[in-house]
Amino acid sequence: MKTEQRTPQTFKKINASKQMKEIMEGHFRELDQAAKTKSHKVAWCTSVGPAELLKGMGFQVFFPENHGAMLGATRMATDLIPVANAIGYSPDICSYLTSDVGAYLKGVSPISTAYPGLSGPPRPDVLVYNTNQCRDVHDWFNFYGREFNVPVIGVQTHRGVGDVTKAHVDSISSQIRGLVPKLEEISGKKLDMDEFKRVVGLSRQCTDLWKEVLQIASNVPSPLTFFDGTIQMGPAVILRGEQRAVDYYKLLLAELKKRVQDGVAAVDGEKFRIYWEGMPIWGKLRELSTQFADLNACVLASTYCSSWVFPALEPDDPFDSMARAYIELLIVRDEDYKERYFEKQVELYRIDGMIFHDAKTCPNNSNNRYGLPERLTKTYKMPMLTIHGDLNDLRCYSEEQARTNIEAYIEQLAEKKSR
Numbered sequence: 001m002k003t004e005q006r007t008p009q010t011f012k013k014i015n016a017s018k019q020m021k022e023i024m025e026g027h028f029r030e031l032d033q034a035a036k037t038k039s040h041k042v043a044w045c046t047s048v049g050p051a052e053l054l055k056g057m058g059f060q061v062f063f064p065e066n067h068g069a070m071l072g073a074t075r076m077a078t079d080l081i082p083v084a085n086a087i088g089y090s091p092d093i094c095s096y097l098t099s100d101v102g103a104y105l106k107g108v109s110p111i112s113t114a115y116p117g118l119s120g121p122p123r124p125d126v127l128v129y130n131t132n133q134c135r136d137v138h139d140w141f142n143f144y145g146r147e148f149n150v151p152v153i154g155v156q157t158h159r160g161v162g163d164v165t166k167a168h169v170d171s172i173s174s175q176i177r178g179l180v181p182k183l184e185e186i187s188g189k190k191l192d193m194d195e196f197k198r199v200v201g202l203s204r205q206c207t208d209l210w211k212e213v214l215q216i217a218s219n220v221p222s223p224l225t226f227f228d229g230t231i232q233m234g235p236a237v238i239l240r241g242e243q244r245a246v247d248y249y250k251l252l253l254a255e256l257k258k259r260v261q262d263g264v265a266a267v268d269g270e271k272f273r274i275y276w277e278g279m280p281i282w283g284k285l286r287e288l289s290t291q292f293a294d295l296n297a298c299v300l301a302s303t304y305c306s307s308w309v310f311p312a313l314e315p316d317d318p319f320d321s322m323a324r325a326y327i328e329l330l331i332v333r334d335e336d337y338k339e340r341y342f343e344k345q346v347e348l349y350r351i352d353g354m355i356f357h358d359a360k361t362c363p364n365n366s367n368n369r370y371g372l373p374e375r376l377t378k379t380y381k382m383p384m385l386t387i388h389g390d391l392n393d394l395r396c397y398s399e400e401q402a403r404t405n406i407e408a409y410i411e412q413l414a415e416k417k418s419r
Helices: 017-037 051-056 064-073 077-085 095-106 110-114 136-148 166-187 193-218 226-232 234-238 243-262 282-294 318-327 335-349 372-380 399-418
Strands: 042-045 060-062 126-130 152-155 272-277 297-302 353-359 384-389
Touching (some): 017 042, 017 060, 017 226, 017 234, 042 051, 051 193, 051 318, 064 136, 064 234, 064 282, 077 095, 126 166, 166 318, 193 243, 193 297, 226 234, 226 297, 234 243, 272 335, 272 399, 282 399, 335 372, 353 372, 372 384, 384 399
Parallel strands (some): 042 126, 272 353, 353 384
């Protein structure tokens, strides 16, 4: 692609982000206060764990994977991973885990930089996991269970799921129900079903709005990029089940709809519409966003940001609907389901190309390893690109090689369009 063909970029700030920063800071300060004053019990929860149940029972909820992403985005992770390696945690396992454990051992956290007066993650009273992402979360939480001498409880999820059956739902639902007695013991409170249902209802509202935010990128030109989504997803992850997340996404959606109405593109001169499959490379979001925009390529959709869309949630049936919502995730599904899913995404977003991120320490969320890109290429006659890297460990990522490969890939897409 020649330089003169490119449209100079003006990066558009999302005005709603100011409100998001305020509510996210409020969340972390509330956690800190709860841990220090013992006003509420604190539960650590995996990002797609039973947060609704915990919030419905009055726990303040902290998400270590969010902390892991912060460590990656601030580029602290690469120096901290070897600290966890030194106590026996392999460099090949989840770099969220190793960077987070390393941060704990070194006594550092990006929370203290972002929110003055806070020292880092709050001390937990219980750790609650769901292995729908991977088995590593169980081992991650067991580390802290030993460190803090607190209970570690959770859900073991099926993998390689094709059609979700009643047997799948019953299995997960019974495990979620099985958490209640221990959580009641820790919290000193009985489960209030009305409050639980209220929280699930708010989570459903949040997920519906978040889905609408993501799907607004199906407009041409797209008013939103994947890189925007990795920031804007914060409330959907850590504040779901709360009114402030619902209110925030209403505000964001109104702003994005106004962009569509006014014909405002996230990437000026959008020529290529790209789908990102896999984990973000947290420490290189700005560089990648800039490179794609300079090539008039809008990376506008992803499986990652859609991981917090839970249309199965139903407040009148909280246990079974949570079970179904958390087992419908793409990450636990079989290859046939994934192939059908991507075919729908290509059509919905009018995709010109797909980029697969092969994250070295996240095999469960790297969908390029069993021939899927090749099968999709055959179906759509669409070039695919695989970028080798990692979510947090930048030692696994060659920026020079990635830049060269991306430039060549966009040239390939341009040649295909010109035929």
